[in-house]
Amino acid sequence: MKRTAEVVIVGGGCMGASVAYHLTRRGVTDIVLVEREKMLATGSTGRNAGGVRHQFSNAANIRLSIESIAFLEHFADEVGHPIDFHQDGYLFLLSSPSSVETFRKNVALQRSLGVDVEWIDGAVAARLAPGLNAGGVAAATFCQRDGIADPNGVTMGFAKAAQAAGVSVERDTEVTAIRVESSRVAAVETTRGTIETRIVVNAAGPYARQIGRMAGPRGIVVPVDPYRRHIFIAAAPNQPPAWPASRIMVIDFETTFYFHREGAGLLFGMGDPSETPTFDTTVQWDFLPQVIDVAVKRLPALADASISHAWAGLYEVTPDANPLIGPAHEVGGFFLINGFSGHGFQHSPAAGRILADVIVGRDPQFDLAPFSLERFASGVASGERDMV
Numbered sequence: 533m534k535r536t537a538e539v540v541i542v543g544g545g546c547m548g549a550s551v552a553y554h555l556t557r558r559g560v561t562d563i564v565l566v567e568r569e570k571m572l573a574t575g576s577t578g579r580n581a582g583g584v585r586h587q588f589s590n591a592a593n594i595r596l597s598i599e600s601i602a603f604l605e606h607f608a609d610e611v612g613h614p615i616d617f618h619q620d621g622y623l624f625l626l627s628s629p630s631s632v633e634t635f636r637k638n639v640a641l642q643r644s645l646g647v648d649v650e651w652i653d654g655a656v657a658a659r660l661a662p663g664l665n666a667g668g669v670a671a672a673t674f675c676q677r678d679g680i681a682d683p684n685g686v687t688m689g690f691a692k693a694a695q696a697a698g699v700s701v702e703r704d705t706e707v708t709a710i711r712v713e714s715s716r717v718a719a720v721e722t723t724r725g726t727i728e729t730r731i732v733v734n735a736a737g738p739y740a741r742q743i744g745r746m747a748g749p750r751g752i753v754v755p756v757d758p759y760r761r762h763i764f765i766a767a768a769p770n771q772p773p774a775w776p777a778s779r780i781m782v783i784d785f786e787t788t789f790y791f792h793r794e795g796a797g798l799l800f801g802m803g804d805p806s807e808t809p810t811f812d813t814t815v816q817w818d819f820l821p822q823v824i825d826v827a828v829k830r831l832p833a834l835a836d837a838s839i840s841h842a843w844a845g846l847y848e849v850t851p852d853a854n855p856l857i858g859p860a861h862e863v864g865g866f867f868l869i870n871g872f873s874g875h876g877f878q879h880s881p882a883a884g885r886i887l888a889d890v891i892v893g894r895d896p897q898f899d900l901a902p903f904s905l906e907r908f909a910s911g912v913a914s915g916e917r918d919m920v
């Protein structure tokens with residue numbers, strides 16, 4: 533393993549890989565990316581639903597989406613790796629006057645930034661997503677350029693292109709300490725030796741708080757907490773299934789139940805409001821009946837479906853559900869790309885580009901105030917309301 537590097541990136545998920553890739557495009561190739569697992573993309577990145585959308589409530593997140601989706605549309609040409617991107621749209625179902633009101637503001641904001649979002653009624657929603665029961669739906673929003681892509685493909689694409697440019701990827705290697713001298717990063721200790729460096733990127737996903745604690749004698753408080761989220765897969769039935777043939781993503785906003793076709797089967801999930809922070813990713817099978825109770829009201833075919841498998845992963849959640857992108861000013865050379873609160877995969881292209889610009893001292897052309905660590909010092913202001 534290399535003993536010195538210009539930059540050490542901690543974490544080989546979509547964020548770490550994206551930062552590595554974008555740094556190489558800015559001429560920085562003396563990089564070590566350190567991942568404690570045997571493979572890249574086995575953390576949150578490898579357990580997510582693949583959803584990619586413009587439809588956020590917060591201008592900064594919408595801007596991340598606009599840049600990221602444009603990048604994903606040309607990913608194969610630009611990065612040289614397939615990502616199975618299907619832009620069959622995201623459909624949000626709204627059943628209460630307060631949700632409709634919230635989305636009126638969101639859609640106005642999205643359109644003001646140039647996003648093409650439509651208002652539709654329940655009947656049109658049911659035509660877009662055959663099998664859907666749109667009973668009680670007061671209104672719905674649809675954006676055709678939203679969709680789903682392969683998180684593993686995006687991460688491996690970034691990582692392989694970065695490696696081809698000279699980045700060293702160290703798997704099966706855990707970061708155990710960060711040495712800070714005169715308030716500046718000096719080295720990273722790992723289970724396979726020390727790497728002297730002046731720049732560390734914390735891309736440890738749900739473990740961002742732990743990496744922050746390692747930075748110097750007092751450490752840096754990185755306010756990211758892990759929340760378990762489940763995904764269930766319904767097997768393809770023998771009959772043609774009574775669910776959409778397209779890859780449209782449908783989200784019942786009031787309940788957070790969502791689904792999209794996955795191969796010949798169906799991927800679905802729902803938030804559990806009673807979940808408290810945990811690193812446990814054991815599947816709670818007793819949560820499935822609660823999901824099914826809600827799910828069959830929107831997608832009756834699930835009543836007869838057999839569930840072939842399930843997994844759980846961790847959301848990395850900040851107090852305002854907005855990410856942290858930029859320097860941690862207390863310790864020179866320590867940078868954050870954390871806390872994407874359940875929507876990080878889709879924002880990894882833009883987030884990695886922005887952090888790479890910040891690291892090399894270029895103007896990122898992006899107002900990073902909503903994503904700064906300092907924003908929490910003055911209390912939590914407005915963040916992202918549409919965390920699903």
Ligand SMILES: Cc1cc2nc3c(=O)[nH]c(=O)nc-3n(C[C@H](O)[C@H](O)[C@H](O)COP(=O)(O)OP(=O)(O)OC[C@H]3O[C@@H](n4cnc5c(N)ncnc54)[C@H](O)[C@@H]3O)c2cc1C
Binds near residue numbers: 708738761
């Ligand atoms: C069920 C579920 C569904 C989701 N659905 C979506 C979706 O539809 N769309 C979307 O955009 N996002 C979604 N997300 C969120 C998305 O997966 C995350 O925001 C994103 O993957 C975060 O990427 P990351 O690289 O920061 O973290 P990770 O992928 O977790 O990568 C961090 C890496 O750091 C490594 N690491 C940690 N500590 C150390 C250490 N000490 N030394 C070395 N390595 C270390 C870990 O092993 C891990 O590989 C979902 C998440 C879950 C759990």
